[in-house]
Amino acid sequence: MLRQDFASWMGTIQERVESALDRLLPPADLIPQSLHESMRYSVLGGGKRVRPLLAFAAGEAVHAEAGRIERVACAVECIHAYSLVHDDLPCMDDDVLRRGKPTVHVQFGEATALLAGDSLQALAFQLITDVPLADRAEEQIEMVRLLAHACGSRGMAGGQAIDLDAVGKQLELPQLEHMHVHKTGALIRASVMLGAHCGAGTTQQLDAMDHYAKAVGLAFQVVDDILDCEAPTATLGKTAGKDAAQGKPTYVSLMGLQCARDFAQELRDRAVAALKPLGDDGRRLAELADFIVLRKF
Amino acid sequence: MLRQDFASWMGTIQERVESALDRLLPPADLIPQSLHESMRYSVLGGGKRVRPLLAFAAGEAVHAEAGRIERVACAVECIHAYSLVHDDLPCMDDDVLRRGKPTVHVQFGEATALLAGDSLQALAFQLITDVPLADRAEEQIEMVRLLAHACGSRGMAGGQAIDLDAVGKQLELPQLEHMHVHKTGALIRASVMLGAHCGAGTTQQLDAMDHYAKAVGLAFQVVDDILDCEAPTATLGKTAGKDAAQGKPTYVSLMGLQCARDFAQELRDRAVAALKPLGDDGRRLAELADFIVLRKF
Numbered sequence: 001m002l003r004q005d006f007a008s009w010m011g012t013i014q015e016r017v018e019s020a021l022d023r024l025l026p027p028a029d030l031i032p033q034s035l036h037e038s039m040r041y042s043v044l045g046g047g048k049r050v051r052p053l054l055a056f057a058a059g060e061a062v063h064a065e066a067g068r069i070e071r072v073a074c075a076v077e078c079i080h081a082y083s084l085v086h087d088d089l090p091c092m093d094d095d096v097l098r099r100g101k102p103t104v105h106v107q108f109g110e111a112t113a114l115l116a117g118d119s120l121q122a123l124a125f126q127l128i129t130d131v132p133l134a135d136r137a138e139e140q141i142e143m144v145r146l147l148a149h150a151c152g153s154r155g156m157a158g159g160q161a162i163d164l165d166a167v168g169k170q171l172e173l174p175q176l177e178h179m180h181v182h183k184t185g186a187l188i189r190a191s192v193m194l195g196a197h198c199g200a201g202t203t204q205q206l207d208a209m210d211h212y213a214k215a216v217g218l219a220f221q222v223v224d225d226i227l228d229c230e231a232p233t234a235t236l237g238k239t240a241g242k243d244a245a246q247g248k249p250t251y252v253s254l255m256g257l258q259c260a261r262d263f264a265q266e267l268r269d270r271a272v273a274a275l276k277p278l279g280d281d282g283r284r285l286a287e288l289a290d291f292i293v294l295r296k297f
Numbered sequence: 298m299l300r301q302d303f304a305s306w307m308g309t310i311q312e313r314v315e316s317a318l319d320r321l322l323p324p325a326d327l328i329p330q331s332l333h334e335s336m337r338y339s340v341l342g343g344g345k346r347v348r349p350l351l352a353f354a355a356g357e358a359v360h361a362e363a364g365r366i367e368r369v370a371c372a373v374e375c376i377h378a379y380s381l382v383h384d385d386l387p388c389m390d391d392d393v394l395r396r397g398k399p400t401v402h403v404q405f406g407e408a409t410a411l412l413a414g415d416s417l418q419a420l421a422f423q424l425i426t427d428v429p430l431a432d433r434a435e436e437q438i439e440m441v442r443l444l445a446h447a448c449g450s451r452g453m454a455g456g457q458a459i460d461l462d463a464v465g466k467q468l469e470l471p472q473l474e475h476m477h478v479h480k481t482g483a484l485i486r487a488s489v490m491l492g493a494h495c496g497a498g499t500t501q502q503l504d505a506m507d508h509y510a511k512a513v514g515l516a517f518q519v520v521d522d523i524l525d526c527e528a529p530t531a532t533l534g535k536t537a538g539k540d541a542a543q544g545k546p547t548y549v550s551l552m553g554l555q556c557a558r559d560f561a562q563e564l565r566d567r568a569v570a571a572l573k574p575l576g577d578d579g580r581r582l583a584e585l586a587d588f589i590v591l592r593k594f
Contacts, residue, residue, distance in 0.1 A: 026450055026451065030451075031455075031459065032450070032455050032458035032459045032462060034458065034462065035450050035454070035455060035458035036450060039450060082415075086411055086412075086415060089388075089411065091386075091406075091407035091408045091411060092408050092411065109388075110388035111388045111389050111461050112458065112461070114383055114386065114388060114389065114411070115383075115450075115454050115457055115458050115461075117415070118379075118383060118414070118415075118418065118448075118454045119449050119450035119454040119455070121415065121418050121419070122418070122445050122446075122448040122449035122450070122452070122454065123445075123449055123450070125422055125441065125444075125445035125448075126442065126445040126446055126449060129438050129439075129441045129442035129445055130442060136434070137433070137434030137435045137437070137438055138434045140434075140438055141426050141434055141437055141438060141441075142426075144422065144426045144438075144441055145423065145426035145427060147422075148419050148420075148422035148423040148426055149419075149423055151415075151416075151419040151422075152416050152419035152420055152423060153323055153329070153332050153333060153336060153412075153416035153419070153420065154323065154327075155419070157332070157412050157415045157416040157419065158328075158329050158332060158416070160412055161329035161331065161332035161409065161412050162328065162329045164408050164409070164412075165329060165331065
C-alpha cells in the first residue's frame with residue numbers, strides 16, 4: 001500500500017510535468033505542423049512519468065527550486081519519449097501500440113516519427129540550456145554533460161544496440177544486466193542526478209543518490225520483465241509478452257518468476273539503504289523505489 | 298582560382314579535424330562494436346568538412362584557441378553526419394550511396410543506422426560539454442543552446458520535415474528559402490557562431506559573422522542544387538539528379554540554371570560584405586565563401 005501522502009505528491013508532480021511539457025513543447029500549429037503534432041502526440045497525455053518523478057524526488061531531497069527541477073524533468077521525459085518513438089519503428093521493435101494508442105509511425109508515418117525522435121533529443125538539450133538551472137554555470141554544464149553521456153553510445157543508445165545484438169542469443173545474467181544498465185539504467189540515473197544537481201547537495205548526498213539510482217534503474221527493468229510476462233496488453237498499454245515471443249532474454253526467462261520477484265525486492269532494499277546519508281530528506285526517493293517495485297503497469 | 302595560401306590552410310584544418318574526430322569518436326572495438334563501427338564509418342574518411350572549416354575561420358577571426366575550435370568543429374560535423382545517416386534511410390531519401398561509399402544502413406542495417414545517428418547527436422553534446430570551451434561558463438551554455446536550437450524542430454530537423462512535406466508540391470521561392478534556412482542554414486550558422494564564441498569577439502563582430510553565415514548557408518544550398526543538376530554521380534559521391542527525379546523543387550527548377558548561378562554569386566557578395574567590421578581578420582571567412590560558391594563537388 002502506498003501512503004496517501006505519497007500518492008497525492010505523485011499526482012501533483014505528474015500534473016505539473018504534464019502542464020510544463022504542454023507549455024514547453026512547440027505548439028501544434030507551428031510549421032512544420034506534422035512534426036510538431038507528432039512530437040506532442042508522443043510526449044503528452046500518457047506515461048507514468050517515472051523519470052520526472054525521480055528528478056523531483058532527488059531535487060526535493062536537496063531543497064532545489066521546483067522551477068529548475070521542472071526543466072530537467074521535462075528534458076529527461078523528452079529523451080525517454082524520443083527513445084520510445086525510435087524503438088517502436090519498424091526497423092527496431094516494429095510495435096504498433098504504445099500507452100494504449102497507435103505508435104507515432106503508425107499515426108504519422110515513419111519519416112515523421114524519425115524526425116520527431118531526433119527533434120525531441122534536441123529539445124531536451126534546449127530545455128536545459130534555455131534558462132539558468134544551477135547556482136554556478138559550471139554546474140549546469142556538468143548537468144548537460146551528464147545527460148549527453150546518458151543518451152549516447154555508451155549510455156541509452158548503446159544499450160539499445162546491445163539489445164539488438166542479443167535477439168535470439170543465449171545471454172547470461174551479467175550480460176543482461178550490462179544491457180539494462182545502459183538501455184534503461186543510464187537515463188534513470190541521469191534523471192536522479194540532474195534533479196540532484198538543481199540543488200546544493202554535498203558530494204556525500206550526490207553519491208548516495210547515485211547509488212540509489214543504479215539500484216532503482218535495475219529494479220525498474222526487472223519489474224518490467226515481470227509485468228511483460230504477467231500483465232495483459234490492456235493493462236500494460238503496449239503489446240505484452242513480446243520480449244519472450246521475440247526470443248529476447250529477460251530476468252524472468254533467466255531466473256524464473258519467483259527469483260525475479262525476489263531480486264526486484266532486493267534491489268529495492270539496496271536502493272533504500274543507499275539513501276541513509278539523506279535522512280528524512282530521502283523519503284520521496286524511498287517511496288518511489290516502492291512504487292517502482294510494486295507497480296502493476 | 299583559390300589562393301595557394303588558402304588551399305594550404307584548408308588542407309591543414311581538414312587533416313586536423315579528421316585526426317580529432319578519429320580520436321574523439323568511440324573506438325571501433327568498444328562494445329557495442331557494430332554501433333561504434335557505424336558511427337566511425339559515417340563520420341571518418343570523407344566529406345569536405347565545410348562546417349568545421351567555417352568554425353575554424355570564425356574562431357580564428359576572433360583569435361580563439363585552436364583546441365577549443367577543434368571541439369566545436371567536431372561537434373557540428375557529428376551533427377552533420379547524423380543528419381546524413383538519417384536522411385539516407387529508406388523511410389527518408391532511401392539513398393544507397395554517400396561520399397562514394399554504401400550508405401550506413403546499406404552497410405550496417407537500418408536499426409544500427411538509426412542508433413548511429415541518435416548516438417552522433419548525443420556525442421556532439423558530449424564534445425562541447427566535456428571540456429571548458431569559453432572564458433566564462435555562461436558563454437559555453439550559450440554555445441550548447443545555439444547548437445541544440447540549430448538541430449531541433451525549429452532548425453535542421455524542422456527543415457527536413459518541411460522538405461518531406463514539399464515533395465511533389467509546387468513551391469514558390471520564399472518557401473524554398475524558408476526550407477533551406479532551416480534544413481542546411483541553421484547548422485551552418487551554428488558552425489560559424491560556435492567557432493566565434495570560442496574567442497572574445499565583440500557584439501559587432503558576432504553580428505557580422507551571423508549575417509555572413511546566413512548568406513553563406515543559403516549560397517551553399519543554391520550551389521548544391523546547381524551541382525545536383527550539373528555534376529555526374531562519380532564527382533558528387535552521391536546519387537546525382539535525385540531531387541529533380543523526385544519532383545523536389547530546387548533553385549535550378551524554380552529560377553533556371555543561369556539565374557541560380559547569379560543568385561549564388563550575389564549571396565557570396567552579400568556574405569563578404571557583411572564581414573567588413575572584421576577587417577583583415579575576416580579573410581578566411583571570405584575565402585571560404587568563395588570556396589563554397591566555386592566548388593565543383
